[in-house]
Amino acid sequence: MRYTTDEGGRLNNFAIEPRVYQAQPWTPQQKVRAALLVVGGLLLVAGLVAIAVGVS
Numbered sequence: 001m002r003y004t005t006d007e008g009g010r011l012n013n014f015a016i017e018p019r020v021y022q023a024q025p026w027t028p029q030q031k032v033r034a035a036l037l038v039v040g041g042l043l044l045v046a047g048l049v050a051i052a053v054g055v056s
Contacts, residue, residue: 002014026034 001042002016003011004014
C-alpha cells in the first residue's frame with residue numbers, strides 16, 4: 001500500500017489505481033439487454049407516477 005508520512009507523523013494513504021484498458025464495443029446481446037433495461041425502467045417510472053397521481 002502506498003502512503004506518505006507528514007511532519008506530524010500521520011499517515012496519508014493513497015488508493016491503488018486500477019489498470020487502464022480500452023473498452024470493447026457492445027455485442028448485439030448486450031445492446032438488447034440495455035434496451036430492455038431502459039424500457040423496464042421507463043415502465044417502472046411511469047407506473048410509479050400513475051400510482052402517485054391516482055392516490056393524490
